[in-house]
Amino acid sequence: MSRKETIVYPYIPNSAPDVKKEMMAAVGIQEIDELYIDIPENLRYRKRLNVPEPLLSEYDLEAHVEEMLGKNKTCKEFLNFLGAGSYQHHVPAVCDTIIGRGEFLTAYAGGPHEDLGKGQVIFEYQSLITQLVGMANTGFPVYDAAQSGSTSIRMAARITGRSEILVPASISPRQLGHMKNYCRHSEVKKIDRVRYDPATGLMDLDDLKAKLSEETAAVFIENPSYLGVIESQAGEIGDLAHAKGAFLIASVNAISLGILQSPGDYGADIACGNTQPLGVHMSAGGGATGFVAVGENTDHVNELPGMLVTICDLAGEEEGFGFHHFALPERLSYMAREHAREYTGTNTALFGIANTVYLALMGPRGMRDIGETILQKAHYAKKVLSEIPGVKVLFAAPHFNEFVLNFDDTGKTVADINKALLDRKIFGGKDLTRDFPELGRSALYCVTEIHRKKDMDRLASALKEVIA
Amino acid sequence: MSTEVKLRKYHGHVWDEPLIDELSTPGHRGLLPPEAEPEIKDAVGSAEAILPKEIVRKTPADLPEISQPQVVRHFTRLSQMTLGCDVANDLGSGTCTMKHNPKIHERLCGLPQMADVHPWQDESTLQGTLEMVYGCRDYIKEISGMDEVSFHPCSGGQAVFAAACLMRAYHEANGTGHKDQVITTIFSHPVDAACPATVGYEVITIMPGKDGYPDFEAFEAALSDRTAGIFMTNPEDIGLYNPKIKEIVDLTHSKGGICFTDQANANGILGIARAGDAGFDMCHFNLHKTFSSPHGCVGPGCGALAVKEHLARFLPTPVVTYDGKAYHLDYDRPDSLGVIRDFYGNLPVVLRAYAWIRTLGPDGLKAVAETSVLNYNYLEKLLMEIPGVSISYGLGKLGEGRIRLDQARFSWEKMKEETGIPTEAVAMRMTDFGLVNYWESHHPHVIPDPFTPEPAETYSKEDCEYFAAVMRQIATEAYETPEIFENAPYSGSVPQVDLSPLEEYEKTILSCKEYRRRKKK
Numbered sequence: 001m002s003r004k005e006t007i008v009y010p011y012i013p014n015s016a017p018d019v020k021k022e023m024m025a026a027v028g029i030q031e032i033d034e035l036y037i038d039i040p041e042n043l044r045y046r047k048r049l050n051v052p053e054p055l056l057s058e059y060d061l062e063a064h065v066e067e068m069l070g071k072n073k074t075c076k077e078f079l080n081f082l083g084a085g086s087y088q089h090h091v092p093a094v095c096d097t098i099i100g101r102g103e104f105l106t107a108y109a110g111g112p113h114e115d116l117g118k119g120q121v122i123f124e125y126q127s128l129i130t131q132l133v134g135m136a137n138t139g140f141p142v143y144d145a146a147q148s149g150s151t152s153i154r155m156a157a158r159i160t161g162r163s164e165i166l167v168p169a170s171i172s173p174r175q176l177g178h179m180k181n182y183c184r185h186s187e188v189k190k191i192d193r194v195r196y197d198p199a200t201g202l203m204d205l206d207d208l209k210a211k212l213s214e215e216t217a218a219v220f221i222e223n224p225s226y227l228g229v230i231e232s233q234a235g236e237i238g239d240l241a242h243a244k245g246a247f248l249i250a251s252v253n254a255i256s257l258g259i260l261q262s263p264g265d266y267g268a269d270i271a272c273g274n275t276q277p278l279g280v281h282m283s284a285g286g287g288a289t290g291f292v293a294v295g296e297n298t299d300h301v302n303e304l305p306g307m308l309v310t311i312c313d314l315a316g317e318e319e320g321f322g323f324h325h326f327a328l329p330e331r332l333s334y335m336a337r338e339h340a341r342e343y344t345g346t347n348t349a350l351f352g353i354a355n356t357v358y359l360a361l362m363g364p365r366g367m368r369d370i371g372e373t374i375l376q377k378a379h380y381a382k383k384v385l386s387e388i389p390g391v392k393v394l395f396a397a398p399h400f401n402e403f404v405l406n407f408d409d410t411g412k413t414v415a416d417i418n419k420a421l422l423d424r425k426i427f428g429g430k431d432l433t434r435d436f437p438e439l440g441r442s443a444l445y446c447v448t449e450i451h452r453k454k455d456m457d458r459l460a461s462a463l464k465e466v467i468a
Numbered sequence: 469m470s471t472e473v474k475l476r477k478y479h480g481h482v483w484d485e486p487l488i489d490e491l492s493t494p495g496h497r498g499l500l501p502p503e504a505e506p507e508i509k510d511a512v513g514s515a516e517a518i519l520p521k522e523i524v525r526k527t528p529a530d531l532p533e534i535s536q537p538q539v540v541r542h543f544t545r546l547s548q549m550t551l552g553c554d555v556a557n558d559l560g561s562g563t564c565t566m567k568h569n570p571k572i573h574e575r576l577c578g579l580p581q582m583a584d585v586h587p588w589q590d591e592s593t594l595q596g597t598l599e600m601v602y603g604c605r606d607y608i609k610e611i612s613g614m615d616e617v618s619f620h621p622c623s624g625g626q627a628v629f630a631a632a633c634l635m636r637a638y639h640e641a642n643g644t645g646h647k648d649q650v651i652t653t654i655f656s657h658p659v660d661a662a663c664p665a666t667v668g669y670e671v672i673t674i675m676p677g678k679d680g681y682p683d684f685e686a687f688e689a690a691l692s693d694r695t696a697g698i699f700m701t702n703p704e705d706i707g708l709y710n711p712k713i714k715e716i717v718d719l720t721h722s723k724g725g726i727c728f729t730d731q732a733n734a735n736g737i738l739g740i741a742r743a744g745d746a747g748f749d750m751c752h753f754n755l756h757k758t759f760s761s762p763h764g765c766v767g768p769g770c771g772a773l774a775v776k777e778h779l780a781r782f783l784p785t786p787v788v789t790y791d792g793k794a795y796h797l798d799y800d801r802p803d804s805l806g807v808i809r810d811f812y813g814n815l816p817v818v819l820r821a822y823a824w825i826r827t828l829g830p831d832g833l834k835a836v837a838e839t840s841v842l843n844y845n846y847l848e849k850l851l852m853e854i855p856g857v858s859i860s861y862g863l864g865k866l867g868e869g870r871i872r873l874d875q876a877r878f879s880w881e882k883m884k885e886e887t888g889i890p891t892e893a894v895a896m897r898m899t900d901f902g903l904v905n906y907w908e909s910h911h912p913h914v915i916p917d918p919f920t921p922e923p924a925e926t927y928s929k930e931d932c933e934y935f936a937a938v939m940r941q942i943a944t945e946a947y948e949t950p951e952i953f954e955n956a957p958y959s960g961s962v963p964q965v966d967l968s969p970l971e972e973y974e975k976t977i978l979s980c981k982e983y984r985r986r987k988k989k
Contacts, residue, residue, distance in 0.1 A: 009832055011568050011760075013928035014839050023929055027845045028866055032838040035845055035871050038709045038864075039741050049739045051607045054829030058572050061827050065819070068600055069581035073593035082586045085810055092499050094540055096578070099764075102554030103547040106569050108763035109561045110551050111895060111905040112967070113960030114480060117546035118765045124488045127980040131530045137978045140766065143622050144810040177807035181633060185668025232523045259515050261525050283577075284597050285587030285811025286768070286818075288622075298973070307766070310976045311983050315964040316955070320484070321983075322965030325766075327976045333625075333662030335911045338671035343662035345625020346756065350764030353543075360488060360539045361498030364528035370501035371525075372515040379518055380508040398519050422590055430588050453505045 007056070075282070077425065079455050083402050083446025084226070084430040085145065085172060086285050087277045089255065090450055092361055095279035095354045104353055112312070112322050119323025123309045125352045128359040132257050132367070133271045134264020135293035137301050139308040140325070141275065141352035146178035148272035148290035149220065149251050151342060153179060155270060155292070155303040156218035156247040157187035158341070164215045168203050169193040172226040173435045175251070188217070198438075201229035201395030201404075203237060212240060218247035218270070223260075227436075228402030228444065229395050230260060238267040254278050254291075254355075256400045258364070259371025263293075270294055277448075279358030280351045289351035302331060305342040370449055374401050378447040381456040385445070388464050394442060401446055405429060408440040410467040418443070420466040426459060473930075473937035478902030480961040481548040489980040491542060492532035498539045530981075549961035550765070551904050559847075559927045559935055560898070560906025562875040562920030563657070563705050565735050565757035567927075573760070573823050577816040587811040591797050597815060598795030601788045604772075604822040611833070612731075612751055613744020614774035619755075619813040620784045624732055626808065627752035627771025628663040628699065630784065633805045634750065634775065635697045635726040636667055637782040641803065644724055647696035651720075653682040655704035658910055660730050664699055676914070679870070680706050680861030684716075691719060697726035702743075703733045705910060705920060706860055707844070707872035709741070717747035726750070726779075734758050735924055736841045736874030739834035743774075750775045759821035770817035784808040839925035840874045843932055847923050848872065850936035856883025856943045860915040875922035877915050884917045889946040889953055891917040896964070897945070899957035901938040 009015045014023060029035065036044070055061040075088050082088075099105065107118050126138050142148045153165045165188055167176065179191055192211055195204040203221065212219070219241040223231045231237070238248035249270045250263035255277035263271035271293045280287040294300040301308075310327035314320050326332075333340035362370065382403050386393045390410035393403060407417060418428040429443035436442065447456065504512075512518060534542070551558070558566045576582065581596055591598065605617040621627035632650075639645050650664035653674045661671045672690045677683040682700070698720050703709045710716070717727045728750040729743045735758050743751035755761050756769030763769070775783065785804045786797035797812070828836065851857050860877045864870030880891050895905040909918035923932050945952050955964055969975035977983050 007831065007835075009828065009835055011570060011827075012832075012835055012839050012925045014843060014925070015835050019929055020839075020842070023842055023846045026849060027842065029845075032842060034866055035841045035873070036709075036740060037867070037871055038711050038869050039737075040711055040714065043714060043741050043746050045613075045740060045742050045745060049830040049833055050610050051825055051830050051833065054832050055826050056829075058827075061823055062572060062576065064826065065576050065600075065823060066579065066581075069576075069579055069596040071596035071599065072581040072585055073589070074580045074584045075586055075589075076580045076584050078593070080586055080589075082588045084588055086587050088584075088586065090501070094499070094536065094543075097540070098543045098547065100574065101544065101547040103550040103552045104765055105574070106552030106554045106762045107550045107765045108553075108558070108566060109564050109904075109907055110558070111899070112965045113896060113957045113962055114551045114556070114899045114904055115549075116480075116961035117549035120485070120487070120549075121543065121546045122765070123978075124980070126978050127487075127489065128531060130979050131981070134529075136982070139978070143626065146807060146810045174807050174810055178810075181806045181808065185636070186666070230519070230523055232520060257525065258529060259519075259525055261523055262529070265525065281583035282586050283583050284585045284589075284594065284815045286813065286815035288810045289768075301976075301978070308976070308978055310969045310978060312969050312975075313966045314962070315966045318963050320962065321487075322962045324965065324967055324970060326970060327978070328973060329970060333658045335658075337658045337661035337673070337911075338665035340658075340662050340665075343625050343629055343659050343666050345628075345659055346623035346754075346763070346767040346769040348622070348764075348768045349766040350768060353765065356488075357539065357543055359531055360534055360542070361536065362501070362531070363492075363496070363498060363533040364531045365497060365533070366499055366501055367529055367531065368525075369503070373501055373504050375515050375518055376504040376508050376512050379512040380504070383511060398523065418590065422593070427586065427589055427593075449502045452502075453508055 078427050079425060079458065080427040081429050081445045081459065082427050084444050085174065086282045087448060088282060088450055089277050089448050091279055091281055092358060094361055095357045098357045099350050099354050104350065112324050116322060119309055119325055121353050121356060122325065122349060123311055123323050125356040126309060128356055129291050130293055132254060132359060133293050134262030135271050136296040138291055138293035139304050139306045141348045142290045142292055142306055143348060144288035145251060145274035145290045146175050148292050149175050150179045150182035151292055151305055152249045152270045152272045153188055153218055153220055154183060154186055154342065156249060158303050159300060160217045160247060162215055162217035163187060163189035165191045165218055165220055166194050166211055166216060167191060167220045168196055168225060170196045170201065170225045170227045171222060200397040201225060201227050202231060202233055202397050205233060208237065208240060212244045216244055216246040218249045220249045222251045224253060224256065224400045227395065227404050228399040229397045230400055232397065235266040256371060258367025259375060275355045279354040289348040302328060303341060306344055306347060373449045377451050381447045384456060384460045385463065388460060390467050394439060401448055402444055404442050404444055406440055406442045412467055414441050414443045417466055421462055424462045426462055473933050475937060475941060476902045478900065479959040482961055483545040483549060485542065485545045487980050488542065489532055491534050491538055494533055496533040496535040498534050498536045556902060556904050557931050557934060558904035559923040559931060560903060560921050562907050562922035563732060564907060565922060565924055567760060567924040569760055569762035573820040576823060577819055582816060582819060595795055598788050600819055600822050602790055602795055604818050607825045608772050608774055611738060612774040613742030615777040616775050616780035616783060618773045618783045619770055619818045620809040621771040621773055622809055622814045623767060623769045624752065624754040624771045625659040627773045628659045628730060629666060630773050630808045631728045631750045631752065632663045632667045634779050634782045637805045638726060638779055639696055647694055649694045650696055651690050651698045653700050653704065654914055655706055656701040657730055657732050660699040660701060669696060680708055681710050684712060687716060691723050693723060695720065695723050695725040697728060699728045701730040701733055703873050705877060707874065707876035708870060709873060713746050733874060736837050738837040740837050749779055755817050755821040760824040761817040761820040768814045768817060770814045786812055836925045843923040843927055844872060844874050847921060847932045847936060850933065851878060851939060854940045854943050856880055858882055875920055877909060877918050877920045879915050880917040883943060883946050887946040887950050889950055891919055893953040894942050897942050897953060897956040898938060899960040903938055
C-alpha cells in the first residue's frame, strides 16, 4: 500500500512523522525495533497481521457497520414477545443522555477528589436499589442476574458454613447452568431442585420440607419464577428455611418491585437479580446487569465480593462529604489475591448509573404505575390469547410480565409457530420445549408497558391464523 | 532533555451537590410511564383486582420524587465532577490502558440494530450481529495466534475465571483431574491468583528475582505433577517482556500443565508478538482497555478469551459458527463448561473492538503497539530526570536489554526517605494540576511507594511532557514546601476526604438512609 508510510492515524497523535522522529531521537533510537530487544527473535511476529485493510475514514467505517448490522431485524420493526431474562422496556431518553456523557462513559480508576461524581452516583445507586428491594446494603452492580444468583448462594454457604442449596425445578436454565459451573469445587457441594406444582407453577412446599435439612445453606427462589409465576409463598418458604437455620435468597426482576412485595418484605436474607429493565437497552443481551443486596448484619456485608462505595467525612473541620469506592478492601481480590471471597474485576457500573437515573425519574409513583401497567397488559394478553382454540395457559398462580402458553392441542411445534409468526414480523415467545420437556409444546411469552392493545390483538389474530 | 511546560491552573467543578434523597419534593414526577388503554383496564381491572392482596407491595419504595429537569441537572453535575479520559489526561493509570474511546463507536452502539435486539431472537434476524462477532473472532484469533475465541466473559476477571474453568474441564476430560495447583507471579494481576482459587485450586505465587523477572529457580521448584497450569501476565505490570517465557511454557507443558497468559498489558505487543506463538494454550484481551471500549466508571467490559484447538470444545455456549451461507448460535456442545454469562456477551463492547480493528487495519494495530512503547520510553527519559524518582529493578540499556514496553513501575522511595512524602500524597496532589491520580500498584506493594504510568498510543508527546512536568513540580514541592501536602488537593471537586472508613469498618456507610441515621445520632 503506497499510503502506508504517510498514514497519520487520527487516534494516534505521535504517528505524525516529524513528532515520531523527534521522540525517537530523544529516546536515542533509529528504529522502533530497538525497543523490542527483549522479545526473543523466535517469538517475534514478523508477518503482517492478516486482518482487513483499514477503513481509514470515519464515514467508510460507519457505512460498513451500518450495512452489516442492517442485516438484523430489530424489536422496533418487529413486534417482540420474548423475555426470559432480557426485557424490552422503554428506555428513558434521560438515561441514555446521562450514561452517554463522556465524563461517566470514559472514567475508570480516578480517586475520590477528582472523581467525586463517580463515587456519589454509585453511592446513590446503592441507596436507591436497597430502597427498591427492601434490603439495607448493596455495592457496585454485578455482571448479570446469573452471576448475582451464583454469588448469592456461595455467600450463603460461607456465612452458614453449610454446603447445600435448594432451587426451584422451574429455575432459569441459564441460571442453573451458571450456578453449576460457578460453584464446582466451592463451598457449595450440592444444588438440589425442589418440585413445582404443575397446576400452579408454585414451589411444592411438601417437597421443600422433605429436602430441607441441617445441611441446607439456602433456599433460592426466583420471583417471579422463570416460568412467570409470582411466588406468593415466599414468606412461608422463608419461614421454613429459617426454621432449619437456612437462608432465603430471592432473585427478582427489579421492575416488578413497585407493585410486588420486595424481598425485604418477605424476609429474604439475600436479594439478587436483574436490573437491566431499569433503563438499559437489551443489546442482544449485552445490557445484562444485576445486583446482590444483604441486610444490616456486617458479617453478611463482609461476604459481598464486589466493590462497595462508602460515604466519608471530609478531613479536618470541613463540612460536607466525599466518597471512596474501596470500602472493606480486605474482602477483595485486589488486596487478598487468592484469599479473597471470590474474584473481583470490572463490573457493569455504567448500567448501574442508568438504573439510578431510572429510579430517580420514576420515583415511588412511577415504579408503582409501571408495575401496574405491565401487570394489566400481560393479563390482557393472556386473556385474549387463551381464547384462541388450541391455546392453553399453563399455571393458575398470578404472574407478572410473563406467562406460559401451551400449544399441544394445535398439533404444531413451537418452532413452527414461531417461524410463521416471524413471517408476520412477530417474535413469538421463548420456546421451552427443550428446557422443560414436561411442559410439552410450550412457550414463554413476555408483555411489558411497551405493548399496546393493538399489538396484543395483532398477536392474537396472527396466532389464530398460524394455528388454524 | 528539559521541556518548558506551562502547568495548568486547574479547578474541578464544585457543585456542592446534595445527596439525591434531599432533592425529593412530594408529588414531583420525572417520567410518566404508559398506561394501559381503558379497554384493557375494563377487561382485567386494577392491580388489586388481579393479584391477591398479600403479594402487592404495601409500602411504596422510599425513592425520591424529583422532576425531570432536576434529575438531569443532578446527574449532569455529578458527571461534571468526574474526570473521564474525554476530559482529563489519565496516562498515570497504568495497567488500565486508558486510551481515547472513539465517538463514532457510541453512535454505532446506539443504532437500533445493536441496542434494540433481543438475545433470543431467531438467529436469522441476528445475522448482522453474528457476522460482527464472527469477524471480531477472526481478528482476535490472528492477533493472539490462537484457534478459537469467546466473547462471553464481560470483564478481564471473568475471562481469567473462564480460563480457570476451561483448564479444570480439560484436566477432568484427560484423566489429570488430580492436579490441584496453579502457579502465578506477584506482578501478574490479582485475578490471576483469585480466579484459579475461586474454582478450587491452590495457588503458588512466584516472587521476582533481582532482575524483576519471576524467579526462574523458584518457578522450577514450584512445578510438579500437581501443577494444573500457570496463570501469568506477560509483559508483567513492571513492563518487562519475559525473555524466558517460552522456557516457562515448555517446562509447564512437560509436566502436563496448561498455560494461560493474561494480556492486560498487551498494548505494546499487538502485531509484534503473539501468545500463541510462545506456546500458550490460552490468553485474554480486555476489549475495554486495549481495544478502545470505554471503561464506563468500571464497566461494562469484555474479556475476549482466545484458546488453542484442544481447549475449544470446552468454551461456554453458545458459540457463533458460520456454514458458508449463514451464521448460527451453536448450543449443542456436549463438552462445554456451560454458562459463564447470561446470553452471549457484552456485544456493544465487542462492536467497539470490531470497529477499532477495522479502522486501524494491520499497520495501524502495529502502530498502536510501537507508539505506545515509544511514548513510554520517551516518558521514562523525562521521569528519570526528576529528583527522588527511581525505576523498579533498574534501567534497561539500549542494545543490551531490559527495555520496558508500554509501562513500568516507578518508585518515590528515595523522595519519601528524604522528605517523608509518600506516593499516596503525590497522587492526591496531582488533582490540583488537572490530572487523574495515578495508579500506584496492585497489592501487595512489592516496590515501595510505587506508581505505574502507561502512556498508551492516544496520548500526545505534550501529554507525556505535561505528566512529567507535574511529577517534577510535585517532587520540588516535596523537597521545598512539604507542608503543601497536608491539605492537598486544593482544587478538586471536594476538599481532602477523610479516608479512615477504609481502615475502620464501623465507619463504612453504604446508603443515604444509613448516613441520615448516623447523622441523627
